[in-house]
Amino acid sequence: MEQKRRQVLLADRYLRAPRDKLYLSRTLEQVERGIRTARKYVFDEDACIKIANIVMSEPKLLIREHHLAIAPFDQTWIEWPSWHYWMHIRKALGHDKWYHPGGTDSYEETADYEVGYLIDNGRVNVISAGKPSNPLGDTPRLSPIQYRLHTEWPIEDQLDFCRRSTLSRIGIDGWFWGSTWSELSEDERVILRGNNVAEVMPLNPAHPGYKIWNDDGGVMDMVRGSTGDLRTIIALLLVLNRHNITTESARVPHSRGFIKGKMITHSSHTKVRITLDDPVPEFRRSVAPGHSGISLRRHERSGSFRQNKVARDYAQIAGCLHEWVAANENYVPLREHTDSPTRCVCSACGGKQWFVPSYWTKGSEEGGIVIHDNYEVTR
Numbered sequence: 001m002e003q004k005r006r007q008v009l010l011a012d013r014y015l016r017a018p019r020d021k022l023y024l025s026r027t028l029e030q031v032e033r034g035i036r037t038a039r040k041y042v043f044d045e046d047a048c049i050k051i052a053n054i055v056m057s058e059p060k061l062l063i064r065e066h067h068l069a070i071a072p073f074d075q076t077w078i079e080w081p082s083w084h085y086w087m088h089i090r091k092a093l094g095h096d097k098w099y100h101p102g103g104t105d106s107y108e109e110t111a112d113y114e115v116g117y118l119i120d121n122g123r124v125n126v127i128s129a130g131k132p133s134n135p136l137g138d139t140p141r142l143s144p145i146q147y148r149l150h151t152e153w154p155i156e157d158q159l160d161f162c163r164r165s166t167l168s169r170i171g172i173d174g175w176f177w178g179s180t181w182s183e184l185s186e187d188e189r190v191i192l193r194g195n196n197v198a199e200v201m202p203l204n205p206a207h208p209g210y211k212i213w214n215d216d217g218g219v220m221d222m223v224r225g226s227t228g229d230l231r232t233i234i235a236l237l238l239v240l241n242r243h244n245i246t247t248e249s250a251r252v253p254h255s256r257g258f259i260k261g262k263m264i265t266h267s268s269h270t271k272v273r274i275t276l277d278d279p280v281p282e283f284r285r286s287v288a289p290g291h292s293g294i295s296l297r298r299h300e301r302s303g304s305f306r307q308n309k310v311a312r313d314y315a316q317i318a319g320c321l322h323e324w325v326a327a328n329e330n331y332v333p334l335r336e337h338t339d340s341p342t343r344c345v346c347s348a349c350g351g352k353q354w355f356v357p358s359y360w361t362k363g364s365e366e367g368g369i370v371i372h373d374n375y376e377v378t379r
Contacts, residue, residue, distance in 0.1 A: 009042065009269060010079045010116045011035050014127050014140035022207050023142065031142060034120040039073040040269035041240065043080035047274045052088040055235050057280045059180035062234055063191050067150065069237035071119040077269075078236055079116035082128075085232070086112075093179055112225075113138070117233055122149045124233055125201075126226065144213065145222055147230055148197040154309060161198060163216050165223040169193070178228020192230055202315065238283075245279045246272050311351025322346040324353065 015035060019028055043051075055062070112128035126143040158169055167175060174181045176192040200219055203210055212218055239245055276282055307315075314320035326334045326341035331352050333345055342355040 007042070009040065010114045010127065010129060010140055011038075011040060011077055011269075013129070014116070014142070017140050020142055022144070022203055022209060022213070024202050024204050027202050028142075030120075031118060031125050034075055034118050034125075035077055038075040038077035038118060038120070040077040040079070041072075041272050042269050043078070043236075043272045045081050045084045047246075047272060048080055048082065048085040049088050050274045050276070050279050051232075051235055051239055052085045052092075053278070054239065054280055054283050055180060055231065056089060056092060058284060059177070059183045059231075060188065061284060062180075062231065062238070063184070063188050065238055066191060066195065066234050068241070069149065069234040070241070071122075071237060072240060074121050076119045077116060078119070078240070079114060080236075081113065082115040082232075083113045083131075089179060114140075116140075117236070119149075119233075119237075122151065123147070124149060126229060142201075143222060143226065144201050144203065144219060145226055145229075146199060146201050147233065148199070149233075150195060151197045152195070153193060153197040157197070157199070157309075158193070161200070164200060164214070164219050166217045166220045167223065172198070175223060175227055176230045178231055180228075180231060192234075196230060198230070239274070239279070240272065242283065245276060245282055246274055306355075307353045308351060310349060311346060311353060314346075314349035314351055320346065320349045320351070322351060322353075323348050327352075 015032060019025075113131045114129045116127045118125045118127070124147040126145065126147075127140050128143065129138050129140045131138060158172065162168060162172070165172075165175075170189075172193050173189040176196075176198075177184065177189065181189060200213070203213055311320075311322060315322065323346055324341075324344040325347050327343045327345045328334060329343065331343060331345045333347070334341075344353050345351070346353075
């Protein structure tokens with residue numbers, strides 16, 4: 001019997017692709033390191049369609065549960081054939097008539113076929129690839145737009161993003177929610193903008209396109225092409241955490257293989273399937289107020305550092321790597337060495353960071369307790 005050929009992950013293809021010189025080398029190294037060490041989940045085509053039905057049917061439940069959209073591990077990679085998700089939503093809205101077979105105006109020809117989300121302690125980087133017939137090719141590309149989940153977005157930073165994207169602040173709400181925006185009230189629409197950040201990654205000043213990307217409207221096309229991404233990320237995380245909806249098949253181990261004639265090591269990963277014919281009722285039941293039955297897996301969230309605006313700005317604009325030194329409660333550097341400081345100040349830019357202790361998320365032990373020290377799910 002002929003052995004079935006192993007799927008080549010988008011993650012592995014990105015790690016083997018030429019580096020995009022638009023970004024700083026240290027930025028790319030951080031993304032690549034995150035992909036290599038992340039626990040990887042792969043959704044199948046059927047799951048794409050069922051998640052699309054949840055997104056269209058239950059936007060208000062996504063609002064109510066958005067704060068529980070937590071990655072299973074501090075470093076998590078999720079990839080899926082997003083084309084099927086995108087086309088299902090478009091056709092359900094009656095927009096499939098917009099598409100034409102071929103030509104420069106064909107969304108179908110230029111749309112992303114696969115998407116991967118690297119979630120690294122709440123920061124989300126997006127990597128996508130088109131069909132081989134795509135004019136841009138099927139080479140994985142890193143988006144300059146990144147997200148920070150469950151993070152306050154200062155108004156001045158929102159306004160800067162508005163300048164670079166040509167969106168208004170209300171326009172950001174529509175961009176975050178995509179096609180489900182019209183189903184929400186004015187108060188509900190601002191929820192994602194009030195609790196998450198969208199920002200442009202640090203770019204390479206030596207790149208010819210650096211000035212264009214930083215000018216007014218420089219990222220407009222990238223923003224238009226990522227409408228609804230944040231909503232989708234939240235839906236994926238909420239579904240992945242619900243053991244009554246998703247089934248994780250046996251992990252596919254590391255193995256040796258080829259990409260374009262070159263020997264590589266295929267990453268180990270977990271295939272995720274949705275076994276229910278219609279997961280919407282079960283999703284609705286699992287997040288019902290006061291429901292004591294099926295709920296999220298319980299996660300131990302490791303402690304993490306938070307940074308102030310100065311540190312974020314210098315990292316984004318100047319590419320500061322930060323040379324942290326221990327500081328007292330007033331952020332004055334300490335003379336003595338401290339192995340585990342709870343407050344630090346950068347000796348290069350003066351930015352500050354502080355430690356937020358670990359905590360347990362809400363959830364049930366029925367589906368397992370995820371302990372992040374050993375990156376395993378115990379049942």
